[in-house]
Amino acid sequence: MKVLKITPAELDALMQQWQKQYVVFVPASGKSAAVSPDCAPGWKRMEAGSAPLFLPVGPTPASVKAFYFPQPETLLTYTLDNNHPDKALMRESLKPEAMQVVVGVRPCDAGSVALNNLPYSEDPHFQANRRRTALVGFTCDTMLSTCFCRQMGGSPMAQEGLDLALSRTEDSFLVTVVNEKGASLLAGLDLTVAGEAELSALAVRRQEMAASDSAQLATLKAAELGRLYDAPQWQALGDSCINCGACTFICPTCYCFDIQDEVVWGQGRRIRYWDSCMFPLYSLHTSGHNPRGKKVQRTRNRFLHKLKYFPDRFGPFSCVGCGRCVQDCPVNIDIREVMNDLTNDLTNLTALE
Amino acid sequence: MTTVNEKIGEEIRVQARKMLAEGAVVAVIGYGVGSLPMTARPMVARRPEDCDKLIWSSFCVLNLANYLPEVLKSVEPPHGPRDPKPPEDSLPRVAVLATGCWSRNIVVQIQEHQVARTRVVVMGVGSRGMVSRRKVESLFPGKEILRVEEGDHDLVIHGADFTETINRWSVVRDNCQTCTHPDPVLVDVRIGDPVSERKNPKPFKQVEEIERLSVDDRWAWFTTEFSTCIRCYACRNACPLCYCPTCFVDDDKPQWVGKSLDTVDTGLFHLLRAYHCAGRCTDCGTCETVCPMGINMRMLTKKLNKDVLNLYGLEAGMQPDAPLPLTTYTLDDPQKFIVTEAPSAKEGE
Amino acid sequence: MTDQNDNWEPKIIAFLCNWCSYAGADLAGVSRFQYPPNIRIVRVPCSGRVSENMIMSTLKSGADGILVSGCHPGDCHYISGNYFARRRFALLSNLLDFVGIEPGRVNFSWVSASEGEQFASVVQSVTEKVRALGPASRLVKKLDAAQAA
Known part of the structure; x- marks a missing residue:
């Protein structure tokens, strides 16, 4: 170079x-x-x-991330003008x-x-x-x-x-x-x-x-984190968390979105905007059932997504260690502590066996 | 030498442990140590041994009343949506720490039937004002604060290459500096000594500064102030008044507020959020403190508080058995804003 | 759109309570009192029904002016709806003024079923005020030209 x-x-x-x-x-x-x-x-x-x-x-x-994944991004546009030949036709x-x-x-x-x-x-x-x-x-x-x-x-x-x-x-x-x-x-x-x-x-x-030395990463990656799905520490995290989207919105690697239509004076656009797994609406089904209806489930999902689900699917952990969430979390939830706790729990589990 | 806050912390641990051990309550909502300087982490102690973690400091900035309805629900024995609700006095009780504003929020929650009075044990702490982490950080631009020691009237700030002592009151949050009711209005268990009402000549000083601007300048202030909003809703979720199952911003038929970041959408969100707090807000300052973008959204609720006080002589959450300002009326409420054209209609006012 | 037009006419949305102001508007019509044709009426059961969400989203959708009108205090069909509304509107109009929405965009009035003439004069006065302010731009949602179809 x-x-x-x-x-x-x-x-x-x-x-x-x-x-x-x-x-x-x-x-x-x-x-x-x-x-x-x-x-x-x-x-x-x-x-x-x-x-x-x-x-x-x-x-x-x-x-x-906003340069790649703008908040919001217009996906499609359309007109609802009755006199327009292309009425309700979605265009990129x-x-x-x-x-x-x-x-x-x-x-x-x-x-x-x-x-x-x-x-x-x-x-x-x-x-x-x-x-x-x-x-x-x-x-x-x-x-x-x-x-x-x-x-x-x-x-x-x-x-x-x-x-x-x-x-x-x-x-x-x-x-x-x-x-x-x-x-x-x-x-x-x-x-x-x-x-x-x-x-x-x-x-x-x-x-x-x-x-x-990434011994911790190796431990987290090698282990079956699913075994800690019911670990007591999630309850403590869920107790503290207020389920705002601050961490996910300032996070460079959170990429979830929702889609909605906006119509102003007959002109419409379909936008994609940031969503957060911390919001109850995120996982709400049309039936009214919410598989992650509790705070603790949503908090756990955020960390397990970064440390388990994403790596399971794509390889690397979905965190770059910028520390923004650590700095700005309103209730001071610290992903470094979460990772340390998980690693300790895993070590203890292995020691028991 | 033990500081006032350390003494309060010790008392909290003793009382919390006692109540949990005796079974008087099944959970205590309080604060634990934070992982960064100038932070404290809200926590729920459910076993007597958890109480060792409870602390009290000048950095307990989040309103704990926010957790109360949810914790109360979480300790109820499971019952389906159609099952009859068990009587309130048979349900387990929860203790919560409360300063002046937090206790007033608990009062609002009682008034709004979100919280049953009989199920709450309010551990009242007189507030000496909470410190704004942002204000302290702004005194040391470009430097990182690694450790902060708290005295009764000073903060000692340690960085990698500096140590400085600053006056504590100078970095106390704006809302605490202009607070008139620092002592809890509802106390079941008193922690520490009561603090006296502050004689405050100018609780609405910042609001009045904005009011003095011209209409165009006020619009310019509003659009600039809220331009950095990223719609993370930290202000909403940290607020003890916001407990609607579906928030108006999440409604999409009709869509009251757009989801994008343009000034109209962010402005409408903040206006409506503030307005929904009218007559209920106790100026606890949590919304402003938790905003990751440093938006001063408290000015809107403060303006509403000012009007509620001036027009109706009421402050939110001062009496559990009185109605909220917007759920009551008097026959001769001021109505200067009403358009009247016929001379005969110039009544009221 | 309307605001590029030299012959701009203000578009005013009027939320009228079913029992008084709507009947007042009706009476104005039957009695042939002249008033400007700029208002579009939305009939609501009571002025207490008009929520801040409705007022704000009307502004967002580009109304140049808003008029909310109900029964005179004491005359509410539901006994007290307009008393509650009065408190809420007082706070809302102050808040809108505080953030720099021009005074006169959002108006509140009491018009009874027998006040056809007064209804006409309220509409007259509101229309003049809004006309003097010009087309609304604050809190009006616009899609960028590039984003619109």
Whole structure:
């Protein structure tokens, strides 16, 4: 992979140039977040001559999933106008084609795109968004105490899923051109190639920050988690949980949706918007029966989906360790504790046998 | 030296353990230690040994009344939907910790028949104001807070490379700073010492600031404030007033509110949510505290509280046997807002 | 749509109680009192039936103005429906004003079955107010041009 050098000033200039060619998004700081036209809360469109990039320590306020899986996404449109020849005819809505560049992505979020791509591999909407989105990421210099990407098999220095990966050096950035899309973002730019010393320093940092020993993951993966379906800890979690959707909505790897029609003045659209397994409505049957009618069942489902059902079906765990849910859960439910408890329970079970 | 909150915590553990051991209650709703600095995790103690985990701190920000109806239901012996409901006094009782606003929410739940008075044991704690984690974090931009020690009047904040002492009251949540009834109105078991009513000259200061703006500026404030909503409904689910089996946002025939994130949909959701709390809200501030996007939705309910107090002289949840402000009326309620055209109709007011 | 039109006429949705205001509107018609044709009447059993959800979703659907009218206090067919409604409407109209909905968009009035003339003048006054405000845009749901068919 080609590694180049770029100074902060050059980076600013480059972003201004992107802004002229593409739609560029940067993390929003404060209340100024533009929401409605872009359906990506927590991000804002970069405007000409705007201030330099604001990059918080740790994950950005909102994950990048909204660029692939907008809240909401219009699937079909139709008219109910009686005089219209195409009355009630559902048409696929026009998808924006313009390339969007998201700047300021952290490695954990970049990793989430590949995970979401597993269930959505045949979804035309997700795939179209994936084609038109380029991620320009920054590896993490510092981790927050809530970050656990290394525990989940990721790394704060990882580049997977990014198109361009920037790593800070003393006075500038090293840009790793991860793929063709990344290269196209730098087309026509004359940047110096990173020297040997810098490259080896980067390699060392990457080595130091590699995924930690994942004995826990191995235990969780090898074991039959279904045996803990009735473990008492779920009751405690269910007692604390208030069944809001905060964790699932800020989670980069939660991807459930619901579909609804909206009609305004005879013009209709069918939208797909985020849903959450925490809501009772999520699993409510038409008959009125709800297989997950109790809070504890819904809470358990969220964790078992991330740690069992998803891996059973697709392989990897459905968590990148960004720690957003740990930070923002109104009742402080901590997925790291849940995983520790499960691992302990499994170890005890095995010891008993 | 033990702080006031530590003493309260000890008393909670003793009382809770006693009640569970004696069988006076089958569950105690309280707070346990959180996994992050400045958090506390709501928990339900069901066995005497669980009570060791109970704590009390300045970070018990979620209104525990929210859990009460559900916990009460969960301890009832199973019965089908068509079976006659067993008499209330034969059903097991539940204890719950309650500060001023939480106890007022329990009163509202009693008034609205969500909770039977005889089944609740209110462990009343005078509130010294809960600390806003967000306010503390905003004092240390770009730095991570790793540990917080709580004194009676100070907080000692530890980060990786700094230690600072800050005044506790300066970071207490806005709603607690402007609270007039910090002591519980309903007490079965008193924990700690009662706190006096705060002499508060300006409980509606923030609302009045917005009221002074022009119509267009108020609209601009409203649309900006609610623009970041992601519709996670944390505000709704954390609210002890929200117990409808089907919320109006989940209705789809008719669809009262759209599901998307445009200003109209988020605005309507927040307006209607706040309005449904009119005359019932006790300004516990939970909605605002739990919002992952930091939206100040409490201004809407506070405005309604102000009007209910000014127009009808009532505050929610102060008396269990009085009706709620919107379930009663007087013959001469103010009606300045009524359009009257004929001169003869200029009555009332 | 209407708002691009120079000849814009306000569209006002009127929720009228069956026992007083609806009969008042009827009387206005029978007595040939003139009033602007901008209102679309929705007959409801009582002004107490008109919920905040109905008012807000009417705004959302693009009504330029709303009029809710019931029996005078003391005259309710159901004894007290309009007293409860009065409290709820007072709070709602203050809340709408608080978030910047122009005063005059959402109106409340009492019109009895014998007040045909007053009904006409209330409609006249509400229509003038809404006309002066122009087409509604706040809390009106619009689908983007790209999203509409």
